Amino acid sequence: MKTPRESALKVLLSPKLEPIVDMVLFSPAADIYEARAVDGFVCFHRRSLAKGWTFEIESVEGRNPLGDQDPSRFASLAAETRTPHPDRTVNSYPFAFEHVGRCSITPVHRTS
Numbered sequence: 001m002k003t004p005r006e007s008a009l010k011v012l013l014s015p016k017l018e019p020i021v022d023m024v025l026f027s028p029a030a031d032i033y034e035a036r037a038v039d040g041f042v043c044f045h046r047r048s049l050a051k052g053w054t055f056e057i058e059s060v061e062g063r064n065p066l067g068d069q070d071p072s073r074f075a076s077l078a079a080e081t082r083t084p085h086p087d088r089t090v091n092s093y094p095f096a097f098e099h100v101g102r103c104s105i106t107p108v109h110r111t112s
Contacts, residue, residue, distance in 0.1 A: 055097035066096040
């Protein structure tokens with residue numbers, strides 16, 4: 001039997017929604033995060049340091065949806081207006097791990 005998360009992922013990451021869903025982010029446990037796309041996923045965790053956090057990739061399957069974090073990809077207004085809706089495979093997600101980690105995604109633990 002599928003969990004509600006598995007059912008939601010199946011719908012959101014279906015080829016039919018691929019043109020409008022870049023990725024789905026969630027936290028299966030404290031300080032563990034996943035980014036899933038129709039063509040791959042990355043699982044990473046956050047670890048506390050004396051000052052701040054560090055992020056380490058645990059696993060990747062297929063294309064890493066957060067793999068390109070180049071902050072200069074669409075740095076100028078001209079570059080951004082030339083590509084108003086970039087495909088997820090050419091888009092960049094600067095500081096993605098930090099942004100996801102700051103969202104305080106709370107894992108849902110169900111007993112049923």
